[in-house]
Structures are given as C-alpha cells and as structure tokens.
Amino acid sequence: MGEFELIRQYFMPLARLHGPHSLLVGPGDDCAIQQVPSGSDLVFSIDTLVVGVHFPLSYRPDYLGWRSLAVAASDLAAMGADPTCFTLALTLPEADEVWLRDFAFGLGKAAESFGLVLAGGDTTRGPLALSLQVHGLVPHGAAIRRSGARPGDxxxxxxxxxxxxxxxxxxxxxxxxxxxxxxxxxxxxxxxxxxxxxxxxxxxxxxxxxxxxxxxxxxxxxxxxxxxxxxxxxxxxxxxxxxxxxxxxxxxxxxxxxxxxxxxxxxxxxxxxxxxxxxxxxxxxxxxxxxxxxxxxxxxxxxxxxxxxxxxxxxxxx
Amino acid sequence: MGEFELIRQYFMPLARLHGPHSLLVGPGDDCAIQQVPSGSDLVFSIDTLVVGVHFPLSYRPDYLGWRSLAVAASDLAAMGADPTCFTLALTLPEADEVWLRDFAFGLGKAAESFGLVLAGGDTTRGPLALSLQVHGLVPHGAAIRRSGARPGDxxxxxxxxxxxxxxxxxxxxxxxxxxxxxxxxxxxxxxxxxxxxxxxxxxxxxxxxxxxxxxxxxxxxxxxxxxxxxxxxxxxxxxxxxxxxxxxxxxxxxxxxxxxxxxxxxxxxxxxxxxxxxxxxxxxxxxxxxxxxxxxxxxxxxxxxxxxxxxxxxxxxx
Known part of the structure; x- marks a missing residue:
C-alpha cells in the first residue's frame, strides 16, 4: 500500500464522524467548504506542536492525537464556541503505519468526543510536527473575548x-x-x-x-x-x-x-x-x-x- | 526587544492591511472571528512548507513569504473563491530579526496583492516550517469542484x-x-x-x-x-x-x-x-x-x- 493510501485509510474515517453538520465539502478537493448559518460567526484558531519542544519523540502517538486536538479545541471553549470541524497539517519523517494508526486512533477519539469533524489537511515529509486549525460557531457577536472584564466581576x-x-x-x-x-x-x-x-x-x-x-x-x-x-x-x-x-x-x-x-x-x-x-x-x-x-x-x-x-x-x- | 515583541512588530501590520472585510476579530485573542455573509460559503485550505523538503535553508525569506501564501491562495483560486484572510503557523529555530523582517516583508506584499488579511497564528520553536490556512468566500453552492467535468467539456x-x-x-x-x-x-x-x-x-x-x-x-x-x-x-x-x-x-x-x-x-x-x-x-x-x-x-x-x-x-x- 502506498503512503498516500495509508494516510487516507487512517484519516478519512475522521472526516465521516458526523451526520448533518456545517461541512459541505471535506477532504479531497482543493479546499474544504463550510456553511456558516446566517446569524452565526465563524471562530477559529491554529496551534502547532513540535517534537522535542512540545512533546518527546517517544510520546505515545495516540496520546499525541488526543492532546493536539484538545489543545486546539480549548481555544474554542474559551470563546464559547460550538465546535464544528478542523484541519490537520501533519509533517512526518516517514509514514510509519503503526504510528499513523495509533495517532489517528487518539485523534479520532478526541474528534468524536469534542464534536469536530476532519475538514481537510496537508501531509508532508519532515521533522515530526502538527498544526491543527479548529473551527467553531457562535451566535453573531456572542463570542467571549479577553477584553470584557470589568471592575467588580x-x-x-x-x-x-x-x-x-x-x-x-x-x-x-x-x-x-x-x-x-x-x-x-x-x-x-x-x-x-x-x-x-x-x-x-x-x-x-x-x-x-x-x-x-x-x-x-x-x-x-x-x-x-x-x-x-x-x-x-x-x-x-x-x-x-x-x-x-x-x-x-x-x-x-x-x-x-x-x-x-x-x-x-x-x-x-x-x-x-x-x-x-x-x-x-x-x-x-x-x-x-x-x-x-x-x-x-x-x-x-x-x-x-x-x-x-x-x-x-x-x-x-x- | 523580546522575541514576542519582535514577531508582533513584524506581523501585526499584516493584520491591518484592509479596511472593511469579513474579519471581526484578528490576532490577539484565543481565536479569530470571521463573519461569513448570509448566502456565502466559507472555503478554506491548509498547506505546509518544510525547510529541506519544499525549499532550501538558504532560500530568501522574502521569496519564501510570498511563495508560501501564493501556494495556499492558489487553492482558493481553483475553487473560484474570493480571498478573505489567512492564519500562519510559523516554526522557527530562533527569532532572527533580519530573517523575520524579510519574511514578513514578502508575506505582506503577497497578502496585500492577494487581498488576504492575517487573522491569527501560532509561533513555535523548532525546525523551520510553515503552515498557512487561507480562507475565501463563494456564493452558496457556487464553488468550482474537481468533480463536475462532463464529456464534451x-x-x-x-x-x-x-x-x-x-x-x-x-x-x-x-x-x-x-x-x-x-x-x-x-x-x-x-x-x-x-x-x-x-x-x-x-x-x-x-x-x-x-x-x-x-x-x-x-x-x-x-x-x-x-x-x-x-x-x-x-x-x-x-x-x-x-x-x-x-x-x-x-x-x-x-x-x-x-x-x-x-x-x-x-x-x-x-x-x-x-x-x-x-x-x-x-x-x-x-x-x-x-x-x-x-x-x-x-x-x-x-x-x-x-x-x-x-x-x-x-x-x-x-
């Protein structure tokens, strides 16, 4: 099996986690497409984890999968956003099947738990690193900012x-x-x-x-x-x-x-x-x-x- | 000047490129917020460039800035999307001021040329790599897919x-x-x-x-x-x-x-x-x-x- 097929096999199920959701087009085209309901704002954040900086090389890939999505999704929680979908930019030194399987397992558990469907991504060769961008929705103007604290709160x-x-x-x-x-x-x-x-x-x-x-x-x-x-x-x-x-x-x-x-x-x-x-x-x-x-x-x-x-x-x- | 201030100094102008646009909140909070007009779909794509794989270490940082955004924005063009904003996940071995200045210069020229405002990002330490996610808008259902070609076209x-x-x-x-x-x-x-x-x-x-x-x-x-x-x-x-x-x-x-x-x-x-x-x-x-x-x-x-x-x-x- 080619490396692309390997990656596809493990990650595509994460793009099919949900029934009806706001994602119109998922992985496989030039872009993903999300429908943002009228009256809602799109809320999004990107986070990077790098081997040797944010986690050791020996870190369990299933834990890494969970943690990387949890860290990103936490920014949605801080804004009061309902989670919708995420993209994954994964850089790997090689396509190690066991590592990929375990990573996708942990990531998939997190995705299901948080209500985030995989919308797209990019897989490249290089030193192990991940960037995840999470998307959420809030009613227009209702996101919780950092800037609203008032004396007495x-x-x-x-x-x-x-x-x-x-x-x-x-x-x-x-x-x-x-x-x-x-x-x-x-x-x-x-x-x-x-x-x-x-x-x-x-x-x-x-x-x-x-x-x-x-x-x-x-x-x-x-x-x-x-x-x-x-x-x-x-x-x-x-x-x-x-x-x-x-x-x-x-x-x-x-x-x-x-x-x-x-x-x-x-x-x-x-x-x-x-x-x-x-x-x-x-x-x-x-x-x-x-x-x-x-x-x-x-x-x-x-x-x-x-x-x-x-x-x-x-x-x-x- | 601290490294954070350095990065802030060079990238924040990219968040202020435009007057009215669909970005309600840019860099500096837990998430960015984009308003997607009623009747429009959000179109987005993430791309990664890694040193030694996609460009040599000696590659001019201003060229890298332009290229990285151009490569990502090209996916919006392929869908027929109007560009709106982008996020940048930048991993750097060190905060080299000259490199950052030149990279931000090339990225900024591209951002202005393409009509993409910086919505947010993450800067981490590690081997040089960039992931950029670009956002665009299309009228609902009007995105050009890969799957619509018909005999005779x-x-x-x-x-x-x-x-x-x-x-x-x-x-x-x-x-x-x-x-x-x-x-x-x-x-x-x-x-x-x-x-x-x-x-x-x-x-x-x-x-x-x-x-x-x-x-x-x-x-x-x-x-x-x-x-x-x-x-x-x-x-x-x-x-x-x-x-x-x-x-x-x-x-x-x-x-x-x-x-x-x-x-x-x-x-x-x-x-x-x-x-x-x-x-x-x-x-x-x-x-x-x-x-x-x-x-x-x-x-x-x-x-x-x-x-x-x-x-x-x-x-x-x-």
Whole structure:
C-alpha cells in the first residue's frame, strides 16, 4: 500500500464522524467548504506542536492525537464556541503505519468526543510536527473575548489547576502511584471545557483557557481589558491528588503551571448570583476584578514576570 | 526587544492591511472571528512548507513569504473563491530579526496583492516550517469542484506551463540569463489566479490549480469526475523563454513539472463560445473531456504514473 493510501485509510474515517453538520465539502478537493448559518460567526484558531519542544519523540502517538486536538479545541471553549470541524497539517519523517494508526486512533477519539469533524489537511515529509486549525460557531457577536472584564466581576476557574504541570515530574515513572496516574491522565488527556464555554457565553464578560499557567493567562485578560485583579491563594482549586503529591507547593503548581486547559472567566456578581447551580458547581471563585491595574495575590503585587512567560512563545517549555 | 515583541512588530501590520472585510476579530485573542455573509460559503485550505523538503535553508525569506501564501491562495483560486484572510503557523529555530523582517516583508506584499488579511497564528520553536490556512468566500453552492467535468467539456489552462519547474535547474545560477531570470521569477513569485478563478465560477464545471504538474492535476479532475480526456501536446501553452531554454523538452516541463500555480479547468463548449474575449485571452484550450476513462496525449494513453506523482505527497520533491 502506498503512503498516500495509508494516510487516507487512517484519516478519512475522521472526516465521516458526523451526520448533518456545517461541512459541505471535506477532504479531497482543493479546499474544504463550510456553511456558516446566517446569524452565526465563524471562530477559529491554529496551534502547532513540535517534537522535542512540545512533546518527546517517544510520546505515545495516540496520546499525541488526543492532546493536539484538545489543545486546539480549548481555544474554542474559551470563546464559547460550538465546535464544528478542523484541519490537520501533519509533517512526518516517514509514514510509519503503526504510528499513523495509533495517532489517528487518539485523534479520532478526541474528534468524536469534542464534536469536530476532519475538514481537510496537508501531509508532508519532515521533522515530526502538527498544526491543527479548529473551527467553531457562535451566535453573531456572542463570542467571549479577553477584553470584557470589568471592575467588580468575579474571577472563576473551572475544574482543578496544576495537575498537568505536576505530571511533567512523572512522565518517566515506570510504575506510577494512583495519584501520579491521576495527574498524568490530566496531562495526557486534557478535556477542553467546550460545554462549559458555551454555557458561559451568556454570563462571562471575558474568558481564556489556562494553557500557560493561571497567572500568565489571567494576566492576558487583565491586559486586554485594561483592569487589575486580586486573587486568593487559599481559594485556588487543587485536586486531592496534587495536594498529596506536592503538599504546600500544590498551589504554586496551580498558579504557574500550564497544560490544564481549564477555563478562567470573569462574571459580574449579579450574573453569578443568578447562575444555575449546575454551572456554579463546575467553577470556583478565586478573586475579583479591580480598576487598579496589576495582579495582587493575597494582597501582594505579582510581578510582570507572569505576563512574559505567557506572552513569549519562544520561552515556553513543556 | 523580546522575541514576542519582535514577531508582533513584524506581523501585526499584516493584520491591518484592509479596511472593511469579513474579519471581526484578528490576532490577539484565543481565536479569530470571521463573519461569513448570509448566502456565502466559507472555503478554506491548509498547506505546509518544510525547510529541506519544499525549499532550501538558504532560500530568501522574502521569496519564501510570498511563495508560501501564493501556494495556499492558489487553492482558493481553483475553487473560484474570493480571498478573505489567512492564519500562519510559523516554526522557527530562533527569532532572527533580519530573517523575520524579510519574511514578513514578502508575506505582506503577497497578502496585500492577494487581498488576504492575517487573522491569527501560532509561533513555535523548532525546525523551520510553515503552515498557512487561507480562507475565501463563494456564493452558496457556487464553488468550482474537481468533480463536475462532463464529456464534451473543453479543457483549458491559464498562462504558460513548465516555467517554474524549469527554474529548479537555475536556482544556483550566479548570473542568470534573461530567460533564466524569467522562469526563476515564475518560481519565486507565483501569481495565484484569483481573479480568473472568480470569473470561471459561472463557466467552469471543474477546476484545479497546477501544483504537481498538468498530467497529475488533470488526473485528479478526471478521477473525481469519473471521466477521461484527450489533450494535445502541440496545444500546451509554453513561454518563449522556456522554449529557448529547453527546446523540444519545453512541452515535457509543461506536462510534468509543478509549481506554476496556473489553473486547469473544464468548460462546456457552449459556455466557452459565449465567454467574453477578455477571459478567453487568459486561457488556452488543450483538449477535451471524454467519457472513456484514462488520459490520452496525442491519442496515446498516459500511464497512471501521473496520478501517483500528484497524489502521493510523500514522493514530492522540490
């Protein structure tokens, strides 16, 4: 079987995941075609993962498939978008059938789980790298931006923070403990908060996904919204596993480490008070937006170092 | 200046190229947002260029900037789409200021020339590679597919073929002749036939851009449309420069070599007869679609080898 046939065999099923959706033409023509319903805006984001930078060469291809789509889809969650489809630009040193099969398996599981159908792509030879562009839809003007946070808004985060960052310490563990397995799973299979993002559309004034660390990502909201904030260390949602593994340092992981792909959003107090309890249960209030610029942690100013980490992709390590 | 600031400085102007366009939110948030007018379909395609595979390390960054966007935009031309915006996933070993400046200059010239505004992107560290996704719009249902060719349709191509392929022989030339310079310019600065593509929307039953070579790309139309074709060697449009450089072999370049990014389309005879002469002047009739499967060149069957070259990205060399 030729290499093209091999790739086709493993990826074409990902283009047929759904019944009715907004994709009119999928892979196989010069372009894909998507129908954007009247009254909806198209929301899209592209993310690249490079071997040796974002993942080791030995990284399990099925995990890589899931993670790469999850990381990209998380940006849709942060905008409150309903996921529709994605493109995959895959660069491979060779067409290794086992690798392709496993990668496509993980990618396909993620695609099905997130509701994203493969719209098209490009496969080239070269050092292993992937760029994925995800597409979503929002009602016209309803996307959640980073720039809408206002003084008095509550700052909330979903799930727990710091798990995936702590997992980096156990990637090589031969027989990980239950707690280590928990944080490793959080790293390998992040769950973009797509349903939550859509629910936040009518409540949140601003949102971002926590990919670079809470301080850095909240910093992006503050900068885009021209506001400041106070947050409290004791309020940070930390998993029992992370607490057991890292003790007092657990909160530092929650503040600084990325890769959790939880959402951080700002919500006016009145909206929060009226929010359904099913939504509140998924979120933790960690602080409040203030008019005074800068970020304060338990009352003490947090240096701008946090912004630099998040902004500068060239300094990112993972 | 930090690396992020450097990149921002050179790329942000590309996000402000246009006045009114369909981009509601550009770079800087979790996602970009595009408004797709009611009655229009979104058309999109992603292409990757990798150093050492698609271009040499020493390739001029301003040429690379132009070429990378031209190659991607050519897919929009093939669908008859009006270009709107693009995303850039750029992987760089280091943030070399001169390289970035020159690359952004070439990319910016292309963006302005093609009418494509930068919508967003991702910059990562790693071996030099680029993935670009281009977006365009077509009236609902009006995109030109590969699958619409019907027996009796005339086969036309735009411009001249083979120039860019011949240019590969002169890439290292220290003082190229005028003819060599002509074909080199065709290679370095391909012009996606965007205006022509839009004009073909109401005439063509099928279209593709010639990126892998005429035989391979026409083969894709034949396969997608379940038809065959006869073409004539003597009708192939070849530039005077290519004729002088390659003599009798010029037509072989026109048949086999890619990188010209001209359009190949099929048009019913009646439509062709009624087409405006300004359009006809940009096109050359090279053959006709037939119901008998396969591709015939001057009456002799062309082997399926042609298809394989085009289909199998892993075999592409340039």
């Amino acid at each position: 509550l700052i909330v985060v979903s799930g727990t923070l710091g798990d995936a960052g702590a997992a980096l310490d156990y990637l090589e563990a031969l027989s990980p403990s239950t707690d280590e397995e928990f944080v490793l799973e959080r790293y390998h299979h992040p769950e973009p908060r797509l349903t939550l993002g859509v629910a936040l559309r009518s409540l949140a004034t601003a949102a971002i996904d926590v990919s670079d660390g809470l301080l850095a990502d909240l910093g992006h909201i503050l900068e885009a919204s021209s506001v400041g904030a106070s947050i409290e260390r004791a309020r940070l949602p930390v998993s029992p596993a992370l607490k057991r593994l890292k003790g007092l340092a657990a909160q530092d992981y929650a503040l600084h480490s990325g890769d959790d792909y939880e959402l951080c959003a700002t919500i006016p107090e009145a909206s929060w008070a009226g929010a359904p309890s099913s939504l509140k249960q998924q979120l933790t209030v960690i602080g409040v937006i203030e008019s005074a610029r800068g970020l304060r942690l338990d009352g003490a100013a947090v240096g701008s170092e946090a912004d630099a980490v998040g902004f500068d992709h060239f300094r990112r390590k993972s | 005339l086969i036309v191509v735009s411009g001249t073929l083979g120039d860019a392929g011949a240019a590969l022989d002169y890439l290292e030339a220290l003082s190229p002749s005028t003819d060599e310079e002509f074909v080199l310019e065709r290679y370095h600065h391909p012009e996606p036939r965007l205006t022509l593509g839009v004009a073909l929307r109401s005439l063509a039953t099928a279209a593709i851009d010639v990126s892998d070579g005429l035989l391979a790309d026409l083969g894709h139309i034949l396969e997608a449309s379940s038809v065959g074709a006869s073409i004539e060697r003597a009708r192939l449009p070849v530039s005077p420069a290519l004729k002088r450089l390659k003599g009798l072999a010029a037509q072989d370049y026109a048949l086999h070599s890619g990188d010209d990014y001209e359009l190949c389309a099929t048009i019913p005879e009646a439509s062709w007869a009624g087409a405006p002469s300004s359009l006809k002047q940009q096109l050359t009739v090279i053959g006709v679609i037939e119901s008998a499967r396969g591709l015939r060149l001057d009456g002799a069957a062309v082997g399926s080898e042609a298809d394989a070259v085009g289909f199998d990205h892993f075999r592409r060399k340039s």
